[in-house]
Amino acid sequence: SAVISQKPSRDICQRGTSLTIQCQVDSQVTMMFWYRQQPGQSLTLIATANQGSEATYESGFVIDKFPISRPNLTFSTLTVSNMSPEDSSIYLCSARLSDTQYFGPGTRLTVL
Amino acid sequence: GQQLNQSPQSMFIQEGEDVSMNCTSSSIFNTWLWYKQDPGEGPVLLIALYKAGELTSNGRLTAQFGITRKDSFLNISASIPSDVGIYFCAGPVSGSQGNLIFGKGTKLSVKP
Numbered sequence: 001s002a003v004i005s006q007k008p009s010r011d012i013c014q015r016g017t018s019l020t021i022q023c024q025v026d027s028q029v030t031m032m033f034w035y036r037q038q039p040g041q042s043l044t045l046i047a048t049a050n051q052g053s054e055a056t057y058e059s060g061f062v063i064d065k066f067p068i069s070r071p072n073l074t075f076s077t078l079t080v081s082n083m084s085p086e087d088s089s090i091y092l093c094s095a096r097l098s099d100t101q102y103f104g105p106g107t108r109l110t111v112l
Numbered sequence: 113g114q115q116l117n118q119s120p121q122s123m124f125i126q127e128g129e130d131v132s133m134n135c136t137s138s139s140i141f142n143t144w145l146w147y148k149q150d151p152g153e154g155p156v157l158l159i160a161l162y163k164a165g166e167l168t169s170n171g172r173l174t175a176q177f178g179i180t181r182k183d184s185f186l187n188i189s190a191s192i193p194s195d196v197g198i199y200f201c202a203g204p205v206s207g208s209q210g211n212l213i214f215g216k217g218t219k220l221s222v223k224p
Binding site: 004031033041042043044045048050056058092094100101102103104105108 | 154211
């Protein structure tokens with residue numbers, strides 16, 4: 001199995017600022033994913049981040065708003081840029097290991 | 113696009129009761145996954161189903177992959193207070209790198 005940690009676990013940010021969320025996996029994984037979960041809602045995929053290539057974004061999500069880094073096989077970051085209150089959500093990192101997708105505990109973001 | 117319709121949206125049951133929830137789709141899925149999310153945590157995989165008609169158990173949990181590959185159910189027997197949480201069905205998006213699409217979730221409350 002894979003253990004995934006995220007930092008920060010929560011943050012309260014001002015409108016117009018940016019926040020970078022870090023995700024660390026305890027195993028080397030090829031595929032990592034970033035999901036958003038709005039309050040009381042299901043999970044929506046933002047992008048797939050594979051090491052050594054550009055992130056692939058889902059419809060409705062763009063690189064300028066959610067830049068992603070994937071410098072090695074155990075780490076990724078997601079930045080939420082120029083935040084607005086609509087960005088208030090839980091952001092979840094996920095990694096695929098041996099055909100199973102594991103999730104981090106999430107980062108709860110509140111934008112004022 | 114692919115969608116997963118999950119029901120019921122929420123359930124309030126007495127400790128000791130059995131629970132049943134299901135997930136349907138108009139599209140065929142080759143894998144069905146059931147996750148549980150506790151408050152403040154990321155989803156944790158409960159059961160994975162890979163073959164049409166497959167019935168799999170994990171302790172008090174039983175899940176089945178529908179024969180048409182368009183539905184799945186999850187049963188929990190003799191519920192206990194720690195079963196409280198949100199249960200999500202999920203499946204891989206066709207043609208993707210393993211991205212998952214999630215149902216809207218079933219919120220389970222257990223009264224001691």
